[in-house]
Structure formats: structure tokens, C-alpha cells
Amino acid sequence: MSTESDEGRVELLQGTLDLLILRTLLFGRAHGHAIVKAIEQNSEDVLQVEQGSLYPALHRLIKRGWIAVEEGVSENNRRAKYYRLTAKGRRQLRAETTRWEKLARAIGRILNPAAGEGRP
Amino acid sequence: MTRRRALGGLEEDIRDHIERETQDNIERGMTPAEARHAALRKFGNVTRAMEETRDVWRWIWLEQLLQDLGYSLRSLRRNPRFAAVAALTLALGIGMTTAVFSVIDTVLLKPLAYPNPERLVWMGEYDPNLQRDIAMFQDFSDWRKQARSYDGMAAYGYRQAVIGTGQGSSDVTAVYVAGDFWRITGARATVGRLFGEEEADCVVLSWDLFQREFGGDARRVGQPLVMNGRPARIAGVLPRSFRFQFPMWWTAAHPQPVEAYISPPPPAERMVQFTQVVAPLKPGIRIEQAQAELESLEKHLVEEAGREPPIPKVRIGPLQEKLAGGSRRALMVLLAAGGFVLLIAAVNVANLLLARATVRRKEVAIRAALGAGRMRVMGQLLAESVLLALAGGAAGLLLARWAIASLVRISPFAIPRLAEAAIDTRVLAFTLGISLLTAILFGAGPAFSLWRANLHDALKDGARSSPGLAGQRTRQMLAAVELSLAIVLLTGAGLMLKSFARMNEHAPGFVPEKVIVMKVRFAGPQYEEKPAQQAYLRELLRRVESAPGVLSAGVSTWFLFDDAPAFPADTTPGQTHLIRVNAASPGYLKALGMTLVKGRWLRASDSAGAMLNESMARQAFGAMDPLGRQLSIPQPATVVGVLADVKYSKLDAAAAPEASVGFEQVPPLNGTEIAVRTAGSAAALAPALRKLVTDIDPSQPVYDVKTLDRALAESIAPRRFNLFLLGVFAVSALVLAAVGIYGVMAYSVAERTREIGVRIALGARRGQVATMVVREALPIAAAGIAAGLAATWALTRLMATLLYDVQATDPGTFLTVAILLGITALAACAAPALRAASIDPTVALRYE
Numbered sequence: 001m002s003t004e005s006d007e008g009r010v011e012l013l014q015g016t017l018d019l020l021i022l023r024t025l026l027f028g029r030a031h032g033h034a035i036v037k038a039i040e041q042n043s044e045d046v047l048q049v050e051q052g053s054l055y056p057a058l059h060r061l062i063k064r065g066w067i068a069v070e071e072g073v074s075e076n077n078r079r080a081k082y083y084r085l086t087a088k089g090r091r092q093l094r095a096e097t098t099r100w101e102k103l104a105r106a107i108g109r110i111l112n113p114a115a116g117e118g119r120p
Numbered sequence: 121m122t123r124r125r126a127l128g129g130l131e132e133d134i135r136d137h138i139e140r141e142t143q144d145n146i147e148r149g150m151t152p153a154e155a156r157h158a159a160l161r162k163f164g165n166v167t168r169a170m171e172e173t174r175d176v177w178r179w180i181w182l183e184q185l186l187q188d189l190g191y192s193l194r195s196l197r198r199n200p201r202f203a204a205v206a207a208l209t210l211a212l213g214i215g216m217t218t219a220v221f222s223v224i225d226t227v228l229l230k231p232l233a234y235p236n237p238e239r240l241v242w243m244g245e246y247d248p249n250l251q252r253d254i255a256m257f258q259d260f261s262d263w264r265k266q267a268r269s270y271d272g273m274a275a276y277g278y279r280q281a282v283i284g285t286g287q288g289s290s291d292v293t294a295v296y297v298a299g300d301f302w303r304i305t306g307a308r309a310t311v312g313r314l315f316g317e318e319e320a321d322c323v324v325l326s327w328d329l330f331q332r333e334f335g336g337d338a339r340r341v342g343q344p345l346v347m348n349g350r351p352a353r354i355a356g357v358l359p360r361s362f363r364f365q366f367p368m369w370w371t372a373a374h375p376q377p378v379e380a381y382i383s384p385p386p387p388a389e390r391m392v393q394f395t396q397v398v399a400p401l402k403p404g405i406r407i408e409q410a411q412a413e414l415e416s417l418e419k420h421l422v423e424e425a426g427r428e429p430p431i432p433k434v435r436i437g438p439l440q441e442k443l444a445g446g447s448r449r450a451l452m453v454l455l456a457a458g459g460f461v462l463l464i465a466a467v468n469v470a471n472l473l474l475a476r477a478t479v480r481r482k483e484v485a486i487r488a489a490l491g492a493g494r495m496r497v498m499g500q501l502l503a504e505s506v507l508l509a510l511a512g513g514a515a516g517l518l519l520a521r522w523a524i525a526s527l528v529r530i531s532p533f534a535i536p537r538l539a540e541a542a543i544d545t546r547v548l549a550f551t552l553g554i555s556l557l558t559a560i561l562f563g564a565g566p567a568f569s570l571w572r573a574n575l576h577d578a579l580k581d582g583a584r585s586s587p588g589l590a591g592q593r594t595r596q597m598l599a600a601v602e603l604s605l606a607i608v609l610l611t612g613a614g615l616m617l618k619s620f621a622r623m624n625e626h627a628p629g630f631v632p633e634k635v636i637v638m639k640v641r642f643a644g645p646q647y648e649e650k651p652a653q654q655a656y657l658r659e660l661l662r663r664v665e666s667a668p669g670v671l672s673a674g675v676s677t678w679f680l681f682d683d684a685p686a687f688p689a690d691t692t693p694g695q696t697h698l699i700r701v702n703a704a705s706p707g708y709l710k711a712l713g714m715t716l717v718k719g720r721w722l723r724a725s726d727s728a729g730a731m732l733n734e735s736m737a738r739q740a741f742g743a744m745d746p747l748g749r750q751l752s753i754p755q756p757a758t759v760v761g762v763l764a765d766v767k768y769s770k771l772d773a774a775a776a777p778e779a780s781v782g783f784e785q786v787p788p789l790n791g792t793e794i795a796v797r798t799a800g801s802a803a804a805l806a807p808a809l810r811k812l813v814t815d816i817d818p819s820q821p822v823y824d825v826k827t828l829d830r831a832l833a834e835s836i837a838p839r840r841f842n843l844f845l846l847g848v849f850a851v852s853a854l855v856l857a858a859v860g861i862y863g864v865m866a867y868s869v870a871e872r873t874r875e876i877g878v879r880i881a882l883g884a885r886r887g888q889v890a891t892m893v894v895r896e897a898l899p900i901a902a903a904g905i906a907a908g909l910a911a912t913w914a915l916t917r918l919m920a921t922l923l924y925d926v927q928a929t930d931p932g933t934f935l936t937v938a939i940l941l942g943i944t945a946l947a948a949c950a951a952p953a954l955r956a957a958s959i960d961p962t963v964a965l966r967y968e
Contacts, residue, residue, distance in 0.1 A: 031137075032133060051162055052165055052166070052172075055133070055169055056169065060176050069126050080136060
């Protein structure tokens with residue numbers, strides 16, 4: 001694939017990767033590559049995860065106790081590490097989501113004041 | 121745990137991740153090479169990703185600390201001279217404090233190597249004449265039988281023992297031990313066995329003695345040998361680790377370790393035997409309870425025996441305290457002195473760091489500008505101080521090791537148990553502790569001054585590092601503090617030195633360097649009777665007196681009563697004086713250098729004559745003329761002469777009341793002391809004299825051959841120990857304080873090079889410039905000396921007990937020290953003043 005296909009993609013804001021990882025794991029456990037792929041596909045390939053920063057982010061979450069790591073066997077019978085949301089992580093995800101929505105709404109209002117209050 | 125599970129196989133995880141991406145790419149239709157390339161590109165820098173992932177788990181502060189230490193190490197390596205001066209200065213302070221602590225730890229803190237050391241007590245009756253606590257052997261037997269407060273009780277006493285060995289005879293320091301001595305000390309024999317309570321004429325050897333004199337030959341154990349001319353038997357040998365740790369009052373006169381343990385004296389002798397008593401208290405019994413019991417017991421004993429009151433005043437005390445005895449105060453004073461040296465060293469290094477801080481402001485500013493937090497910068501500066509202190513501490517340990525070894529070599533018996541002092545884990549922990557404490561002490565101030573500094577100004581180029589008046593004032597103040605600390609130490613040492621001089625002041629005519637003393641012990645049955653002894657002594661005197669280089673010579677029974685209780689002398693009915701009685705030949709008193717005050721010398725023909733020293737004459741007869749008066753000591757004697765008081769056995773005690781009688785007037789002796797006055801150097805004549813005496817009868821051991829001078833010096837070994845240490849501390853303090861003043865002045869001159877250049881260019885004369893520098897130093901010196909004298913005035917009182925015949929606030933010493941410090945301070949700023957005077961204005965003005 002060449003560079004032109006990268007156009008139209010948006011780099012992730014700092015700190016949002018954590019939120020997206022938690023959100024992705026809400027559907028069930030996944031390994032590293034699957035998480036990236038899910039984020040990219042769910043954002044219809046708009047969001048581009050800088051894959052190198054995925055692992056530090058995962059480990060940060062493990063250290064805070066929001067996700068847990070477990071050994072598993074992947075679909076093609078290979079050993080792989082699976083990441084799973086913990087109860088603590090679930091709570092964190094709820095709080096973060098609320099905050100993010102507030103933030104997004106606020107920024108949206110500033111950027112597009114014409115849009116009425118009532119509109120979702 | 122979590123960390124290990126998460127981080128385990130990180131590399132594989134990433135590889136796996138990239139492989140999956142590659143696979144996806146192939147499925148999208150790329151060639152395998154393209155797919156892999158794209159996957160790698162998308163992932164980014166693998167190494168950095170791994171590094172960052174690991175960082176998540178790292179102990180940030182530890183990493184930073186290591187980083188800081190590494191940075192500090194490089195920074196110090198770039199300034200090796202600064203680092204060396206600072207570390208050595210600290211080493212001096214830390215080393216000395218460590219050495220003293222090690223001694224204190226051994227002598228005061230470490231428990232005795234016996235079972236239940238905390239319960240061990242001594243007991244006895246204080247004898248003001250001897251200045252120690254003693255008990256009668258009979259008391260010991262009664263106490264042991266009747267007292268209920270103790271788990272057993274032991275008695276012991278000093279014995280000089282001549283033991284027949286394979287190679288002849290050997291003179292060793294021994295103790296007789298009675299009661300539960302072996303049980304209380306927890307001793308076990310490594311060879312043979314320990315003798316029982318009722319066994320007589322047995323000896324147990326120390327490991328050292330057994331190896332030295334018997335070659336460690338186990339077959340000798342159980343065999344007979346001759347001890348002090350009597351048949352005895354070697355019962356067993358103690359292990360190498362066994363130490364005699366009870367109070368040894370005799371070490372001043374016999375500074376050898378106890379090497380033989382012999383059975384108690386036969387019952388007939390016990391009645392008049394003085395002894396030392398130790399015992400472990402029963403668990404739960406307090407000293408006061410034991411004391412009360414002993415007092416009522418003593419009262420009961422006196423009543424039972426039908427004796428007249430007063431009831432002797434008995435005392436009980438913890439053994440450990442008794443052992444440390446007088447050395448506790450001295451050691452505390454020395455520890456304080458060591459602490460002062462350390463403080464001066466720390467202040468010195470703080471001054472060095474402050475001076476360097478000016479230079480380093482730019483470096484710190486750059487680090488701050490690059491984003492280092494202030495705490496981080498402070499941390500780095502403190503890390504540098506810690507590193508310096510640790511280097512100083514390590515060097516200090518070496519110094520301490522050397523110092524302890526020298527102390528033990530110079531005066532092993534000055535303080536009980538001193539020889540056991542060593543650097544162990546406790547001492548190491550102490551050294552580490554004070555090193556870190558010192559680092560904070562000298563590092564915090566300079567680090568803080570940099571922290572406060574306006575970093576923006578520092579970065580502006582061309583802004584010359586301005587001296588910072590406040591910084592210079594701080595340095596001056598610190599130098600003054602150093603001076604005042606040094607004054608305290610120097611005055612302390614000065615007072616001790618003066619005490620020492622006072623002790624060594626002798627009455628005119630008393631020249632201990634020209635007197636040899638030696639001892640002979642009668643051994644074997646042929647010398648048990650008085651006529652044989654007298655014949656031997658007459659022959660000895662004849663030979664010695666006619667030897668070349670001998671001015672006069674005499675014999676005395678003196679050493680038999682050496683530090684032992686004297687006979688009461690009934691001068692007036694109902695009045696008893698405890699005195700020391702010396703049975704001597706006429707030549708003995710003259711040989712020692714005694715001078716006649718009144719009356720005449722004893723003659724060989726005097727069968728019932730006595731001579732008194734002035735103290736005795738004053739005590740017994742007051743203002744009356746003692747000549748011709750009667751004394752009973754205990755045989756009746758007539759006073760024929762009065763001698764001047766001479767301190768010839770103990771330098772740090774006033775002359776004790778004494779009476780001398782003819783040596784024919786005493787019962788059979790165990791031995792004799794010989795005094796010889798020589799025309800030339802006594803030390804040179806000693807070997808010849810020893811041989812001369814040995815030749816009379818080689819079976820009679822001659823020992824303790826030394827000049828009186830040396831014997832006297834040994835009597836004040838603890839004081840010499842204190843003086844030596846305090847002297848070393850004081851000299852170190854003086855040097856450090858001088859370096860401190862020099863540093864401050866030299867730095868001030870270097871900083872003012874431009875200003876001085878301008879002054880000279882404008883016509884200031886060089887003398888004026890030099891005077892200016894000195895004038896700047898004067899207030900520092902004056903303030904330091906004044907503050908120091910005030911502190912000394914308050915502090916030297918604490919060492920009053922260590923002084924002899926000198927006031928703790930002796931004005932002469934204070935004045936001398938103040939003048940000495942003043943001169944030192946002036947000398948220290950001479951070099952900076954000269955440098956200031958020789959500044960070349962053309963160079964200085966170009967100097968940037």
C-alpha cells in the first residue's frame with residue numbers, strides 16, 4: 001500500500017488510545033494486533049493507531065489494574081497473550097466515556113455554534 | 121508478579137503482532153516482501169516501543185538516582201582535586217569519629233562475653249585509701265552462704281605467678297578464682313578440665329600461655345609443675361576465645377593479660393585475704409533489693425561476731441558500668457571531640473561547595489532550561505554530596521582501622537577491653553550513618569543556594585558570575601564557626617597537656633630516668649626461711665652496689681603491698697591510720713631519690729626505727745615534732761626521720777601516707793623489689809644488671825625490669841591515651857580550620873582580581889592591598905576566637921574529672937590557645953594576601 005491511502009486518516013489524540021483500548025475490550029478479550037485492527041475498523045479506518053505506542057499503553061493499563069493479561073491459544077493454534085477488561089477497568093471506561101462525551105460536546109458547540117442545543 | 125507476567129515474552133508479542141499485520145497485508149494483495157515492509161513501517165521503531173513498554177514498569181526514582189550518581193561521578197572525576205580535598209577532609213573527621221565509636225562500642229555498649237551479662241554485679245566496700253572497692257575473703261564466704269539474691273557468687277584476685285616450664289620459669293599474670301567463677305563465666309576447658317572448688321594447687325592455663333610455654337602439648341595437662349616454688353598441677357586449658365573481663369585494678373602496674381587461673385589460697389590464708397566479688401543477680405531481683413539484703417546481712421554478721429559498729433558500708437553495682445568506670449567520661453569527651461573534628465570537616469567541605477556553586481550556576485541553569493525540575497537538580501547536587509561523603513567514609517574506615525590498631529598497640533590496657541576493639545558490622549553501620557548525615561549537613565546548604573539562585577541571570581552571557589555578597593558572608597561565617605570549634609578542641613587538649621605536665625613534675629632530686637627497678641621472687645624451699653632470704657639479699661646488694669655505673673642501690677618489700685591495704689598504725693590510742701608500709705634497706709630510699717626533711721636516714725643497725733613521709737607525719741602527728749615518737753606498724757617502732765613526699769608509684773595521685781622500716785624487721789618475704797640509681801643512662805645498664813642478679817642464683821626469676829620512668833608512665837596509661845587522642849583531634853582541628861580560613865580568603869582574592877587590579881592601576885600600593893586582605897580576615901578570626909572561648913568556657917567543665925591539678929577554666933591555657941589560633945589564622949591568610957599584592961593590573965583587567 002502506498003502513502004496516498006493514508007490520507008484522510010487521523011492520528012489519535014494523546015490519552016485517547018487508553019480509552020479506545022478499554023472500549024475495544026468491552027466486547028471480550030483480544031490480543032494486541034486484534035485490538036489495533038478493531039479500533040481501525042470500527043472507526044472505518046479513520047483513526048490510525050501508532051502501533052509502537054500500543055504496547056506501552058497496554059502495560060500502563062495493566063499496571064493500573066484496568067486490564068489483565070492471560071495466556072491463550074489463537075485461532076491458528078499459536079500461543080498469544082490476550083488482554084481482558086477487569087471490573088476496575090469497566091468502571092474506568094464508564095467514567096472516561098462520560099468525560100469524553102462532555103468534552104466532545106463542548107468542542108462541538110464551539111466549533112459549530114449554529115447547531116442547536118436540542119440536536120443530538 | 122503482574123509485571124513479570126506482562127513483560128514476559130514482550131519481544132515475541134511484538135514479532136507476532138507484526139506477523140499478523142504482514143499476513144493481513146498479504147491478504148490485501150501485497151507481495152510478502154512488501155507486506156512485511158509495510159507492517160514494520162506501520163509498527164514504527166520496535167526497540168523504542170519495547171523500551172517505552174519496559175519504562176512503564178520501572179522504578180523511576182531509582183533510575184534517576186543511579187543516573188544522578190553516574191552524573192555526579194563524572195562531575196567529580198572532572199574535578200579530581202576538589203574531590204580529593206573534600207573526601208580526605210571528610211575521611212579525617214569520619215575516621216576519627218569511627219575509631220572512637222568503635223572503642224565506645226567495645227567498652228561501653230557490647231555486653232560481656234559471659235552468660236547473662238546484664239545481671240552481673242560486683243560488690244564490695246569502698247576503701248578511700250586505695251580508691252577502689254574491696255572485700256575480705258571471709259565476707260565473700262559469708263555472703264555466698266547467706267545471701268539469697270544471687271545465682272552463685274565468685275571471688276578472684278590478682279596473683280603474680282612464676283610457673284616452671286620446659287625452658288625454665290616464666291612470670292605470668294594470674295588470678296586466683298573461687299566460688300562459682302567457672303559457672304558465672306560459662307567457661308569450658310578445651311583440654312583437660314576446670315578445677316573444682318575444694319581442689320588446691322591447680323592451675324588452668326589460657327590458650328595463649330599453653331601454646332607459648334607448653335607448645336600446645338596436651339600431654340602436659342594433668343602433669344605436675346612448680347608454681348611460685350610450690351608443687352601444682354595443670355588441670356586444663358581454656359579455649360582461645362575465653363577472656364577475663366572482670367575489673368582488673370592491677371593493670372596500671374601489671375599491664376599483661378590474665379593468662380593463668382589458679383585455685384584459691386589455702387583456708388589459713390583466706391582470713392586475711394582481700395578479694396574482688398562478682399555475682400549474677402537472680403532473674404527479677406533489682407540492684408536495690410540486693411543492696412538492702414546485703415546491708416542487713418552485714419549488720420547481722422557484725423552483731424553475730426560481737427564486733428563493734430560501725431557496720432562496713434557495702435556497695436553493689438552493675439559490672440558493665442564498673443568495668444567502664446572512669447573511662448566512660450573520657451570516652452564521651454573523646455567522642456564529642458571526634459564529632460567536632462567531623463563538624464569542622466563538614467563545614468570545610470560546605471565552604472568548598474559554596475565556592476564551587478558560583479562556578480556551577482551556569483551548568484545548573486542549563487539543566488533547568490532543558491527541563492530538569494528543581495527537585496531533580498537539587499537531587500543531583502545532593503547525590504554529589506552523598507558520593508563525596510561515601511568516598512570520605514570509605515577512606516575514613518581505613519583511617520579508623522589504622523587508628524584502632526595503633527591505639528591498641530600503644531596502650532592496650534589503658535581502658536578495659538580496649539584490645540577487643542575492631543571494625544564490625546555495627547561500626548560499619550555507624551560509619552555509613554554518619555557519612556550520610558554529614559552529606560546532608562554539608563550538601564543541603566550549597567544545593568539550596570543554587571536552587572534559589574535566579575537561573576535566568578546565570579544564563580545571560582557576559583554577566584560575570586557576580587560574587588554574591590551573601591555567599592561570601594556565609595563562607596566567612598562558616599570559617600568563623602570552624603575556628604571556634606577548633607578552639608574548644610585545642611583548649612581541651614591544652615588542659616590535658618597541662619595536667620600531664622603537672623603529673624610529671626617531680627620533687628627536686630627525684631630523677632626517674634636514672635633509676636632501674638626490678639623484682640625477684642623467692643622460689644623453692646631453700647628460700648622459705650628468713651636467714652636464707654637475708655643472706656641472698658645481702659649478697660645481691662653487695663654485687664649490685666659494686667657494679668660499675670651504680671651510684672646507690674637497695675631492696676624493698678614494697679611491691680608486696682603494691683596497691684594493697686596497709687597496716688594500721690596506732691599512733692595515738694584509738695586512732696588508726698591506713699598507710700602503706702615499706703620495708704627497705706637504707707640504700708633503697710636514696711636510690712629512689714627521696715630527700716630527708718628532718719632527722720636521719722635508717723641505718724642497718726636500726727632494729728626498731730621508722731621513717732615517715734611528710735603526708736604521714738602530718739596525718740599522724742599534726743603540728744607535733746614526729747621525731748622520737750612511737751608507732752606500731754604493727755610492731756612498735758620509733759620515728760627517726762621524715763622524708764619529702766615523692767610520687768613514685770602513681771603519678772596521678774597525691775603521695776599516700778607512708779612509713780619505711782628496715783627490711784630486717786619484716787617476716788619472711790615472697791620476694792623483693794630492687795632499686796638502682798645509675799650515673800649514666802639507666803636503660804643502657806638494665807640488661808647488665810638483670811644478668812648480674814640472675815647470676816646470683818639462676819633458679820630465682822628476675823622480672824619487671826624497667827626504668828622507674830617507664831613504670832611511672834605506665835601508671836598513667838589511661839591519661840596518656842586520652843591526651844594522645846585528644847591531641848590528635850586538636851591538631852587535626854587546627855589544620856582544618858587553617859585550611860578553612862585559607863580557602864575563604866583565597867577565594868575572595870580570586871573573585872576580586874579585577875577590583876584589586878583596578879585599585880593597583882589607580883595607585884594603591886601593594887602593601888595596602890595585602891593589608892586590605894588581612895583586614896578582611898581579622899573580623900572572622902576575632903569572631904571565631906571569641907565565640908570559641910565562650911563555648912569552651914561552658915564545655916571544659918564537663919572534662920574536669922579528666923584533669924589533674926588544673927582548673928577546667930585555666931586562664932593561661934585559654935590565653936595560649938587564643939593566641940595560637942590568632943597566629944594560625946593570620947598565617948593562613950598570608951598566602952592570599954601575598955597573591956593579592958602581586959596581582960598584575962594589566963593581566964587582571966584583561967581577565968574575564
